[in-house]
Amino acid sequence: MVRRGKRQNPVTIVAVVPFVDLKKQYILHRKVLDGAIQAVCESTEFILGPEVSRFEQGFAAYLGVPETVGVASGTDALRLAAGALGIGPGDEVLLPANTFIATALAAYSLGASPVPVDIDPATYLMDLSDAKKRLTSKTRAIIPVHLYGRCHDMDAVMHFAKEHGLLVIEDACQAHGAMWRGKRAGTFGDAGCFSFYPSKNLGGFGDGGLVATADPNLAHKLKALRNYGALKKNCHESPGENSRLDSIQAAVLNVKLPFLDEWNRARFRVARRYAERLEGIGGVRMPVFDHNDEAGHVFHLFVIQCEKRDELLACLNGKGIQAGIHYPVPIHLHQAFAAFDFSRGAYPVAEKLSTEILSLPIFPEITDDQIEYVAAAVEEFYGN
Ligand SMILES: Cc1ncc(COP(=O)(O)O)c(C=O)c1O
Incomplete structure (x- = not known):
């Protein structure tokens, strides 16, 4: 499902669904x-x-x-x-x-x-x-x-x-x-x-x-x-x-x-589509949001909570879907802040979520087919 880039270095891999597609917007x-x-x-x-x-x-x-x-x-x-x-x-x-x-x-x-x-x-x-x-x-x-x-x-x-x-x-x-x-x-x-x-x-x-x-x-x-x-x-x-x-x-x-509001509305519609499509799949939890609040919530990222997160991520990657984790390491566990002696276990929600959250591809120009491809891959992974 992963295409080799045309006219590019032959080892360049082009994702079927990139995490964001800045080139599309530029073009x-x-x-x-x-x-x-x-x-x-x-x-x-x-x-x-x-x-x-x-x-x-x-x-x-x-x-x-x-x-x-x-x-x-x-x-x-x-x-x-x-x-x-x-x-x-x-x-x-x-x-x-x-x-x-x-x-x-x-x-x-x-x-x-x-x-x-x-x-x-x-x-x-x-x-x-x-x-x-x-x-x-x-x-x-x-x-x-x-x-x-x-x-x-x-x-x-x-x-x-x-x-x-x-x-x-x-x-x-x-x-x-x-x-x-x-x-x-x-x-x-x-x-x-x-x-x-x-x-x-x-x-x-x-x-x-x-x-x-x-x-x-x-x-x-x-x-x-x-x-x-x-x-x-x-x-x-x-x-x-x-x-x-x-x-x-x-x-x-x-x-x-001048395009920001239009792009934000497009992102919201992507989020709503993912939410409607994935709601009810065992093993996945959708972000909680008001599905009518199109003007308020701008969905920079669409973050789900899931069981077997790392396996799901590998499975999506294998199908040419770029997903991300925001963030895999909570602030208190970064090596950079070791001097502060923050203790593991002191932030139970953030620590648990850092092992369960997954960001699905979202950008204003993503197509319905791409969203459906991602949703079907998640659905298939959990055997629904
Ligand atoms: C929540 C948050 N704070 C701060 C930054 C830092 O912004 P910049 O990368 O422009 O320095 C970013 C983005 O990267 C961010 O997502």
């Missing part, structure tokens, strides 16, 4: 994307040019926030935002045990301690009742991660943060356009952080990131920090660094932004 929009990149080259405005400002303004309007600051990656967005908000050595930062490691690295790289929190098995998001148990006198901030495209109950998060005097830095790197009660992910806290890594719901042709905020002072600080601490040439107001969203990425994102 569909090639003319305008190529034109936008060429225009930047011709203008030679490569650094913080008009395309960057246009994207910052466009994404701010899309989110409904007054300020956005484009930076070099989602990791930098989190780290710079947390740093500009004053997080540093001695501080503890609450974040979910199941997330991409970059969430925790943002705290770690500032000299703060990442404090993992167990997750809710139905939503896969940070469990606030567990967060409460992990509060200490050093807890300064919470990073809710809108994982897989599902926005947290932000009423509950903001209430928790207020009650305990915590800063809120939203990790919306997987949730461009997701909403909680009609308001977009990334617009509730002190700062909202986004990644434009190519496979994200809104992705560039390289790395990119952005911080959204309602606070003009924070935006001002971040604009300086990303540019060697300067807003004007040779006028360095803070010891900053080089972490700018580059103009070519911004030009690509300006082309793609």
